[in-house]
Amino acid sequence: MGASDRLRWIDRGSPFTLMRPARDLRDVLRRHGYTVYDIGNQSHLEHEPPEDHTPYSETGYPGQAKYGVGYAIDIMPAAAGARSKVDGLPLPSLQQLGARLLADRNAGVPGIRWLKYMNWEPDRNNGGRCFKEAWRPTYKRTTSTDRGHIHMSGLTGYETSTVGAGYDPVTRIRGKDDDMSERASRVIEAWASGMPATSAKENVEPVKWRIRDEAWQKRVDGLLVALAASVEGLDMDAVLRRLDEHAAAEAERDAELADLVRQAKSGELDAAEFVRLVGEKLAAPAA
Incomplete structure (x- = not known):
């Protein structure tokens, strides 16, 4: 079924739009200098069942995912010594970034309330503990094997929401932002x-x-x-x-x-x- 899902999607013109708050965060992080992916590669697109990196996800929550919409991004680690293209300061590690995202989501910060779950490694890249932090709807932590990046999946119902506009976890890590975007x-x-x-x-x-x-x-x-x-x-x-x-x-x-x-x-x-x-x-x- 996974391969046929991808072929049907291609036949329909390959529609893809990343949900708005994930796109806003992706663009903010890219401006700082991170590599951030959205639509999945072929293995993602042919996975059974199709998940949030696909534009035909079957794992939407709390409602059904909309066809043609992607609900996930992957944030990759910055190179050693990399600096932000926005303020020139060292880019936070994925561990710092993940900790900020988790704290903000649990604190109810509006700019990140679209987050359904996040996979990350709090100790180091490709090593140590690896967690899935999920809000379905209440918070629950479980172990994960999804290593080497921060994976973020969004809730349905936020496809066109502007709630994430202005949210910048990098500036929040630096203490230059508050709860208001x-x-x-x-x-x-x-x-x-x-x-x-x-x-x-x-x-x-x-x-x-x-x-x-x-x-x-x-x-x-x-x-x-x-x-x-x-x-x-x-x-x-x-x-x-x-x-x-x-x-x-x-x-x-x-x-x-x-x-x-x-x-x-x-x-x-x-x-x-x-x-x-x-x-x-x-x-x-x-x-």
């Missing part, structure tokens, strides 16, 4: 302005996206907890910068938020009222 920051600015699209022409659903986005909620919750804990001695400039990350694209609301900080600093507002009012400003679309 560049795309998320652009979308937040668009929400605050009430715009239907970002400056990069990404469509925005202000209310729906805001409610369901984990990173937004995490930041708002964290900010309000911090403000409630201690209004006394707040660094006004630091608070305004954090508020600006969430909602300050519209001058009038900026001024209102700044005035709330001033009132809290002067004692005109107690902590509970300050937090309530700030929460209302952050939750409401800008005028």
